[in-house]
Amino acid sequence: xxxxxxxxxxxxxxxxxxxxxxxxxxxxxxxxxxxxxxxxxxxxxxxxxxxxxxxxxxxxxxxxxxxxxxxxxxxxxxxxxxxxxxxxxxxxxxxxxxxxxxxxxxxxxxxxxxxxxxxxxxxxxxxxxxxxxxxxxxxxxxxxxxxxxxxxxxxxxxxxxxxxxxxxxxxxxxxxxxxxxxxxxxxxxxxxxxxxxxxxxxxxxxxxxxxxxxxxxxxxxxxxxxxxxxxxxxxxxxxxxxxxxxxxxxxxxxxxxxxxxxxxxxxxxxxxxxxxxxxxxxxxxxxxxxxxxxxxxxxxxxxxxxxxxxxxxxxxxxxxxxxxxxxxxxxxxxxxxxxxxxxxxxxxxxxxxxxxxxxxxxxxxxxxxxxxxxxxxxxxxxxx
Numbered sequence: 001x002x003x004x005x006x007x008x009x010x011x012x013x014x015x016x017x018x019x020x021x022x023x024x025x026x027x028x029x030x031x032x033x034x035x036x037x038x039x040x041x042x043x044x045x046x047x048x049x050x051x052x053x054x055x056x057x058x059x060x061x062x063x064x065x066x067x068x069x070x071x072x073x074x075x076x077x078x079x080x081x082x083x084x085x086x087x088x089x090x091x092x093x094x095x096x097x098x099x100x101x102x103x104x105x106x107x108x109x110x111x112x113x114x115x116x117x118x119x120x121x122x123x124x125x126x127x128x129x130x131x132x133x134x135x136x137x138x139x140x141x142x143x144x145x146x147x148x149x150x151x152x153x154x155x156x157x158x159x160x161x162x163x164x165x166x167x168x169x170x171x172x173x174x175x176x177x178x179x180x181x182x183x184x185x186x187x188x189x190x191x192x193x194x195x196x197x198x199x200x201x202x203x204x205x206x207x208x209x210x211x212x213x214x215x216x217x218x219x220x221x222x223x224x225x226x227x228x229x230x231x232x233x234x235x236x237x238x239x240x241x242x243x244x245x246x247x248x249x250x251x252x253x254x255x256x257x258x259x260x261x262x263x264x265x266x267x268x269x270x271x272x273x274x275x276x277x278x279x280x281x282x283x284x285x286x287x288x289x290x291x292x293x294x295x296x297x298x299x300x301x302x303x304x305x306x307x308x309x310x311x312x313x314x315x316x317x318x319x320x321x322x323x324x325x326x327x328x329x330x331x332x333x334x335x336x337x338x339x340x341x342x343x344x345x346x347x348x349x350x351x352x353x354x355x356x357x358x359x360x361x362x363x364x365x366x367x368x369x370x371x372x373x374x375x376x377x378x379x380x381x382x383x384x
Contacts, residue, residue: 030165032095036104036161038142039082039119041111048085049148050075053135053155053279070155072242074146081123099128101119104161104177106136106145106198112221113229124183129181134164137195137221139232145198148215151205160215172268174217174238174249186227190348192332194220197232222331225338227354231329240322243270243289243370244334252296255310263302265311267293267372274339276347283351285336291315295377304374304382311372323365329356336365 038049054071075092079085089097111119123129138145150159160167162174174196185193199218202211209328219234242248248270255262271290295307302310319334337360341348349357 003038004055014140026114029200031098032093033098033101035157036103036106036146037102037123038106038108038146039111040108040142041119044087045078045080046082046111046115047076047142048082049142050086050089050147051156053157054145060083063310069153072147072156073147075144081118082247086122087349100130102129102133104134104136106138106142106161107195107221108142109137109221109229109232112137112195112223117227120183120186124178128309131178131183133160133179135177135182135195136161136198137232138198140198140200141233142198144213148200148213151212158189159193160217164196164249166382169249172245172251173235173242174220175245175247176217186223188225188338190225190235190352192225192335192338193223193229195223196220214310217315222324222329222333224331231327233325233331233333237325238322239331240315240318240320241320241333242278243291244272246272248272253293253311253314255298255307255314257310260300262298262310263307264297265307265370265372266287267291267311274334274336276340276343277345278344281359283340283364284366285339285364286367287334287365288371289315289319290371290373292373292375294375295382298377298380302382305334307382308372308374315370316368319370320365324362327358327360327362332360336360 032363034050035053036051038051041047042046052073052075054073055222072263075089077085077088081087105123107119115322123133124131146156148159148161149156156162160335166174168174177194180195182195185191197219198215201216202216205212205214218234221232222230224230238297241252250266250268253265253267255265268302271284273288275286277284277286291311293311307359310314322333332338337352339346340351
């Protein structure tokens, strides 16, 4: 009996060497991974750009940072549909293409203005492409956007295109948007949807005194609740938008008095209350914003009460300036219409549901109040 058990065990062990494993398994070096797409639209044709990365530039190096620049491959194809343009990649394919690693997509202004809902259909419908990719718009050349590399010869996977959340945590102005969140805004009645826009920065950084181009978020495209592109607003135009975003993690407020620098306060996590005002006989919204922060820099002697008052006035000023920019393009930047839709759909339909003139007016954002609380003043006390 003992010999029989030993024989069975030996036979089972030897049988392990005859197992074939997965017959159709592909080694990673035999697959081409597409990591980002750019979509343009010209003369009734879609132009699709695909970004691929050299796997060796993505893998971690034992010696630290890569010693050579990352290799980036960018294709360009066109077709009457996005799918036809992508299918043309296969004509020059050398290995299998894999799409589930796409984690960023860029839409041109022409595509957003002219292509309509079909622009988002394939990238939302095709099962291999994930919902969680980052979504951007841009006016810059797609090939340059997809070919730009970050610092220290690192892979583009370490750039703003593929990791926008990291820079946003440190400097919260325009919140990056994943595709599923964008589509939820796009399809939601009463909502203004947006796409952060990427640009090429040629001037800020140099590598050994040679200019090095980097990506930056320079503004946003905005679409109304009917999916129409309303326009572009720059980073400077949108300076007040951050105060309406509860996800604002860390953002600086620079304060001056009589043209002289006073202080820098870092504010975070706005608590925003928007309430349609039904008792004023017009379309109006009561808005109150509560902010907390800390003093990062102090330029002159000032009492805390005066510092808070300066901060509150500056926040209100920025909110109104950005609101005015939105009115100029008929964009509901602060989602006031959506707030009305949630509170009173019938009244929303009266103002926003028809094709009448844009209903928001300069005095619709009234009353507007802001409260700023100073949690700490850093390692020093305020000078009095």
